[in-house]
Amino acid sequence: MPVISLPNVRLHVQELNPEGAETLIMVHGMFSNLAVYYFNIAPMLAKHFRVVLFDMKGHGMSEKVQTGYDLTSMTNDLRDLMDALGIEKAHLAGYSYGGLVALKMATRFPERVGKLAIIEGPDPSEQETLTIIDTYSKEFLIHYIENFADTTRLLAGKRQLEKNHRMYEFLFNETSIRSDMEGEKAFFNDPAVAAIEHETLLIYGEESNCVxxxxxxxxxxxxxxxxxxxxxHNVPVQQPEVIGKELERFFEPSPLPVG
Amino acid sequence: MDQLIQENKLSKEEIFETLNQFITEVIGEEFVEEMDITPASSFTKDLEMDSIEIVAFSEKVKNHFGSNIDFTGWLSNMDLDEIIQLKLENIINYIQECQ
Incomplete structure (x- = not known):
């Protein structure tokens, strides 16, 4: 800990309340990292659950790899992580692209998923992320970090700007992330999505174009x-308390009936 | 001398030195060389640490100072604006109080 070696990748993992009876795994979005949950939302949920946070490959402090950003590879990673941590079944919460990873888990490994919370999961067929990638430039990046970067609303200094720039350069130019995301365009039309039976909470920002x-x-x-x-779209950063409470209410096991 | 001071209690200077070392490990020596890290340095403005670097820093604090210090819990009681304002000396004081 906190970097775990899985068969295909080394992932940075953080656990809160490891003694919790049930487990909740939280998946962050593209170009973000586990810090989106770590300071506010995860501690709220750790009052009730063992909470597992991880950085996706190529993100945060996880291994930088060139391929495997499609939903099948991402869910292979998550399944391997569950195996490595001895988690048979977990509730899942995912934000943005992480929401799609959570949905994909429910379609591929339904027996290993409890309840499902999707925050701002974008329909990849109309996702402007793909347009964002095409219009990518340093000027765009500065604008993006100041206005849309979904980790925090901290203003980026020079070192952070360089660091973020390196991350985008790496992900866009040295990995398959672009084509992997494009390959997921039909995901919402997958019959397996319509066949999901898990209790599912969908949280969207009322001003978001993902509604x-x-x-x-x-x-x-x-x-x-x-x-x-x-x-x-940045609602977990804008309203961590609100999102934390919604998730708490949704995931918290209902008390046993008296008598 | 003063009976109230425990023998193994770290001084503010010692805690500062340890935290300074953690910051260097997290953000890299080449950047630290250009900075003047003091107890008054703020994490986000002066040290330009982003949230994932603060996570890495918290991990080091927890591993070093032990489970008596609920650093993540302490941080989670702050809103983002307070975290943005957070200075090294706030953490030094918190660790001293927990000892």
Whole structure:
């Protein structure tokens, strides 16, 4: 700890309340890292659960690898991580692309997933992320970090700007992330998504342009509830308390009936 | 001398030296050379640490000072603006209080 060697990749992992009876695994989004949950949302949920956070490959403090950013590879990583930590079954929460990873887990390994919370999961067929990648430039990056980077709303200094620039340069120019994400365009139309039976919470920012994606999922997943929270795509950063409370309410096991 | 001071209690200077070392490990020596790290340095403005670097720093603090210090719990009671304002001396004081 905190870097775990899996068969295909080494991932940076942080655990809160390891003694918790049930486990909740939280998956961050593209170009972000586990810190999006670490300071506010995860400690709220760690009051009830063992909470496992990890950096996706190529992100945060995990290994920088060139391939395998598609949802199948990402869910292989997550399954391997669960195996390595001895977790048979876990609740999943995923933000943005991490939400798609959580959905994919429910389609591929339904028996290993408890409840499912998707925060701002974008429909990859209309995702502007792909456009963002195409219009990528340093000027764009500065603008993006100041306005949209979903880790924190900290203003980036020079070293941070350089660091972020290196991350984007690496992910865009030295990895398959672009084509891997493009390859997922039809994901919401996958019949396996419509067949998800898990109790599912969909949280979207009411100002977010991903709200239609939330409505699509709500219409396809039979056991899904859509909640709109004040904010846009960055709602976990803008309203960590609100998101933490929604997740707490959703995941917390209902007390046994008395008598 | 003063009976209230425990023998193994670290001084502020000793804690500062340890934290300084952790910061160097997290952000890299080449960047630290250009900085003047003092107890008044703020994490985000002066040291330009981002959140994942603060996570790595917290991990080192926890591993070094032990489980008596719930550093993550302490941080989680702050809102983001407080974390942005956080200075090295705040952490030094917190660690001293926990000893």
């Amino acid at each position: 239609p994606s939330g409505r699509t999922l709500a219409s396809r997943i039979s056991n899904a509830t859509l909640v709109l929270a004040p904010g846009d």
